[in-house]
Amino acid sequence: MYFRRGFFIIVLLTVFKSSLIAGYLYKDEIIFNSLFKSDIEKLGSELYQKTGVSLRLIMLKKLPDNTNIVAYEKELIKDFNEPTILLTFSEIDLKVDILANDTSLYTLFDKKQVLSPVASPIQAFIMALFYSEGWSSFKEIATNSNGTIIPLLAQKAKDDELLGKYSGAMFNGYADIAEQIAKSKNVVLENAVGNANQNSIFFVKILFYGFILYGIFLYIRRKLYIKRQNLE
Template identity: 30%
Template sequence: MKNFFQGGFLAIFLSLFAPLSCFALDAVIYNENVLSQKVSDEINLIGKELYEKTGIFLALAVGNESSFESLAQKQKELPEPNILLILSKNSHKVDIIGSSETLSFFDKEAVLSPYAGTGTILPILASKKGDIYNAALLNGYGDIADRLAKYFNIKLESSIGNANRDTLNILRILLYGFICFALLYYTQRRMKKRYQNQVTKRRRRFG
């Protein structure tokens, strides 16, 4: 009788809390045929580790036809404390919302900055090259997770931030290097052409 009671109590306990645990581990709470399965899996992996180490549920809702307002309503279904990254293609809007205290744990404006040196979502969306939504949301979600990890002084094994930052830095170096090379080449060509014109004029003058 005692064993049955203990077993029954355990079953009831798990039935009550298992849905919350499973839900908390599923970071992508809504995906309207925008994210690939690979990117969803990677985001879920980061979200699971972050939740286990900080207790903060970092979620993502992305819609194709859904409005931003309808996606934002999904925050009410999340366990607290929470943060929700939202992108609506239909509304052409992206934002980060969260429970009262969580947004103070990181610089939201930096993540959403339109400048490539700071922002990790909008610069990719603005590029309009390649699979911008998967890249932007994975990059942005990873950036938020890394900022939260830094705030709580923990290490995320599933972090993609360092790899992304290194890739972006390499791309910036290559881009700036190409621009400098092009400017130098253009300047040299102009100087060479000017010198040749001066030589030609002198030859005509003394020829």
């Protein structure tokens, strides 16, 4: 009788502890949206079941005082024993980072690409032309593109659109990491966003190229105007 009770309590505690740890939207101090949480949980749960990798999203309002984002992640990741990757965003600090508790996990996805502030190779090339200070600097900037988080976070938004921007950008990055891990493990995720993930970045690229073309148009028009003035 007592053995059965004790066994039952142990099972309950194990299940309860597992349910606490299972949240792939591990912290959310910003969004508080049931659909956003559901999408993260479904994708994170499927990724873990098929690859054994736990990808957890941390949405902070602000980092603790005198703590940088990497130090915060290093302290938090001590709570997890299984292969774990943290994707962390702090709104007020305007910081995003990714940390894994095993260096081998970085071979499953491209951290530099996910966190790139540049949306496309052409944009990266143009930035390299303007901001590089040498050949090595040029190569570094020109090859750092296809970011799936920061280009979206950098877009202007009204106050009532900020939560949509944050949730869209972070889910975009979360899905990108999950899909890269799945591809590395040769598995298919049924909850992957696929083309929808790329469409949001495509929109950012269209805006960027639109500004570039508009700038070229203004430059040519100015040159033609000056030429006409000189002829007169």
